[in-house]
Amino acid sequence: MAEILVLVEHVDGNVKKVTLELLTKARQLGEPSAVFAGSGFENAKAKLAEYGAAKVYVADDPELEQYVAAPKAELLAQLVAEKSPALVLVPATIDGKEVGARLAVKTGSGLITDAVDLVTGDGGFVAEQSIFGGSTVVHSKVTKGTPIVAMRPNSTAPEASGGEAAEEKVSITISDGAKKAAIKDRVIEQKGGRPELTEASIVVSGGRGVGSADNMKLVEDLADALGAAVGASRAVTDAGWYPHQNQVGQTGKTVSPQLYVAVGISGAIQHRAGMQTSKTIVAVNKDAEAPIFELADFGVVGDLFQVVPQLTEQVKSRKG
Numbered sequence: 001m002a003e004i005l006v007l008v009e010h011v012d013g014n015v016k017k018v019t020l021e022l023l024t025k026a027r028q029l030g031e032p033s034a035v036f037a038g039s040g041f042e043n044a045k046a047k048l049a050e051y052g053a054a055k056v057y058v059a060d061d062p063e064l065e066q067y068v069a070a071p072k073a074e075l076l077a078q079l080v081a082e083k084s085p086a087l088v089l090v091p092a093t094i095d096g097k098e099v100g101a102r103l104a105v106k107t108g109s110g111l112i113t114d115a116v117d118l119v120t121g122d123g124g125f126v127a128e129q130s131i132f133g134g135s136t137v138v139h140s141k142v143t144k145g146t147p148i149v150a151m152r153p154n155s156t157a158p159e160a161s162g163g164e165a166a167e168e169k170v171s172i173t174i175s176d177g178a179k180k181a182a183i184k185d186r187v188i189e190q191k192g193g194r195p196e197l198t199e200a201s202i203v204v205s206g207g208r209g210v211g212s213a214d215n216m217k218l219v220e221d222l223a224d225a226l227g228a229a230v231g232a233s234r235a236v237t238d239a240g241w242y243p244h245q246n247q248v249g250q251t252g253k254t255v256s257p258q259l260y261v262a263v264g265i266s267g268a269i270q271h272r273a274g275m276q277t278s279k280t281i282v283a284v285n286k287d288a289e290a291p292i293f294e295l296a297d298f299g300v301v302g303d304l305f306q307v308v309p310q311l312t313e314q315v316k317s318r319k320g
Contacts, residue, residue: 002030002086005057005079007072007099008048009091013040015047017199018091020158022151023051027161029120030086033057034165035079037072038065049165051158059170069095070178073102078172080107080146087125089118092150092254093198100150109145116155116256116277125149130277135269152277153198154256197229197246202259205231205248205275206241209264209285209304213241218308219263225315231255231275233265249274264304267292284308 004026009016019034026032034053036044039062048056057079064071076088076099088103090096092114104111115127125147127140142148197203204226206219216236223230231248232241248255250273260278265271267283267290275281276295283296284304293299300307 003033003055003083004030004087004089005076005083005085006032006034006053007076007088007090007096008034008036008044009093009096010036010038010040010044013043015044016091017158018093018096018151018153020047020051021153021156022089022091023048023053024159025118025151025156026087026089027052029118029125031055033083033085035076036060037075038062045165045167049163050160052161052163053165054163055166055168057168057170059172061172063174064172066183067174067179068181068183069098070102070181071172071174072099073106074174074178075170075172076103077106079170080109085146088146088148090148090150092152097150100148104145104148107145107148109148110142111148111150112140112142113150114254115140115149115151118149118151152254152256154201154258155277194223195227195229197231197248198253198255200229200255201257202226202228202261203231203248203255203257203275203278204228204261204263205233205265206236206263207233207265207271208235208239209266210236210241211264213239215305216242218304218312222261222263222308222312222315225312225319226259226261228259228261229255229257233268233271262292262296263308265292266290267295284311 006022008019023032031054033055034048035057037059090100112127117128204223232246236242237244237247250270254274256277258279260281262283281296282298283292284300288301
């Protein structure tokens with residue numbers, strides 16, 4: 001089977017969910033080979049094998065973690081030259097897309113970003129993308145070099161397959177150019193019990209309709225009842241009602257959960273661009289003409305201050 005390189009995104013060896021999704025997708029298309037850069041491989045080894053990595057290229061040089069993106073692109077470029085893979089998969093995260101772009105330049109290859117699906121066909125790999133703010137679905141194919149595809153988190157349900165992964169140590173000399181952007185300090189983000197926004201299978205987002213920062217608690221309560229992450233529209237974050245790192249949309253984060261609940265969000269195209277690939281969309285808005293209803297699978301026309309508390313209580317009662 002054709003070898004497919006999968007860039008592992010991790011923190012000290014704790015593998016992120018998007019990597020497990022990429023390994024699952026790679027198994028559907030060929031033989032996955034994970035590429036692990038940095039420290040903590042012993043923490044990641046079992047998880048990578050569990051989700052189908054037939055081989056892991058391990059570059060455990062701590063120096064790879066001291067610089068931004070460029071060293072990982074050089075590592076992947078070296079492996080592409082040596083192993084001639086059929087495909088390279090990277091996560092469509094901030095870091096993943098930069099690595100993919102740098103790799104494309106280094107290898108003279110085509111790059112597809114924000115793919116929501118990837119299949120074989122037409123003599124190669126065909127990616128599905130949602131473009132122009134979600135108004136158009138296109139199918140794209142790389143026609144030059146080794147295809148590099150950045151896949152959007154939550155596009156593929158991760159499935160364990162079991163097995164063992166062979167290890168191959170890789171050494172790399174990082175160029176001076178790759179060292180120009182260095183990481184000088186790291187701060188551990190204080191997290192609560194909610195899942196990370198871009199990896200959550202359920203997201204509840206609040207919009208301008210919530211009216212104030214205090215009223216975002218309605219959104220938080222529903223999210224906690226569902227075990228969901230909390231998102232927000234740009235209007236909410238610009239108003240200072242909620243942190244900017246929770247913004248969903250064209251200028252915020254892109255999410256693609258199994259369930260997206262939009263509370264008091266009108267559905268401007270900029271917001272839709274960040275969530276319209278969600279599997280099921282539920283909207284609560286008092287304006288029956290709100291654009292969000294054009295996208296929603298289920299809609300509730302009503303006062304969110306009455307609907308959301310009742311919904312939260314119903315969720316809690318059914319879970320109990």
